Amino acid sequence: MDHLALDQAARAILRKNDRGGYTLPTSGLYPYQWNWDSAFAAWGFAQFDIERAWLELTTLFSGQWPNGMLPHILFHKPDPGYFPGPDVWGTEGKGPIPSSGISQPPVAATFARMIYDKNPDAGRNPMAALFPKLVAWHRWFMRWRNADGMIFITHPWEGGRDNAPDWDSAMQAIDPVGVGDYTRRDTAHVDASMRPTKDDYDRYIWLVQRARGLGWDDAAVAQDQPFKVADPLMTFVLLRANRDLAALADALGEDRAELDQWTAELTAGAEKLRNTAGVFDGFNLNAGHHTGSVSNASFLCWYGHLDSAQMLDELHQAFDQCRYPVPSQKVGSDWFNAKRYWRGPTWGIVNMLIGLGLADMGHKAEAEELRARTAALMAEHGFAEYYDPLTGDPAGGGSFTWTAAVWLAWAS
Ligand code: 9YW
Structure with a gap:
């Protein structure tokens, strides 16, 4: 396909997955509105339809809870093809529309800023309405997911990287006793060998049941959850998003002092995510140790505006090892599996965030190399959910919204 045909195909995917006000990640496998998927979708739409x-x-913020939490899934219309649905989450009365009870990486402020900067006139009203909601969401993270400036997650789904090795030790410490029978739906749509295992899934559901048992009470969940892992992706994403929100505060004439204080706190916290090898890595808060993993999240330091010669060296290694970097787990590590979800495959969305960070920090050659290889991956293998980093084989769902958005907004 030539460039123009790829652009058209990417736009067609966004239109096809559009349900009028929100966009599905892909139909069938993910039939609802996902939080960070929607933020990427918005940035994709902004390339050709700013109102949309x-x-x-x-629409995403129409699901925000009064405590500021923005759920990771909004169940706008029931769909039996997805598990776990609203009946399992049991969040009735917590938010304005049926939703999950956890959040997802807060990339929205960063994309809101980029969309606003593209056309400030078109953005003035929607941005003014979104600004206090974004602040409330970030405040919720700073209050309930903050360990000394490191942002932690209370469920692997909250971090958006479901089965990353960063979570392994915390997951192994859980005995999912009493989880009961349930039927997964994901493996009816896609190859089970490319998805989280049954052991993972039992713990995902058990953690949902546990937080539900605590009534989704913020303080109880933050204190008691057996799964509490500080996450480089979450920390760098929120750090970056706070900076972007502060820039928006300037543009809108709002106060930025609280946002600047969060930025300082998270910058100090992110430093603590460097492990003894100098790599930004998950930290199991209940056990008090790092994972020792080089994941694609490790490379988000530049996106958070922290530089690292060591990570640049790791990036050059990834370019040498993979035709289609950045692998979600370092090639050659014991955890690496080229096809299993967040344990090896390449994800276009994370590549885009890494690339934006590299460019910001003056690493122009690496930013361009990553962009060009990601563009080749999509041109050769279509707009898949994720890809084998060695062969480029597409994996997971097809016609994927965030991958099409990444093509339109960055890779092309
Ligand atoms: C799930 C929709 C979501 C993404 C996550 C990804 C996966 C599975 O799909 O989660 O059932 O929520 O890991 O990051 O938002 O694309």
């Missing part, structure tokens, strides 16, 4: 971009974000 704002509508995506506005």
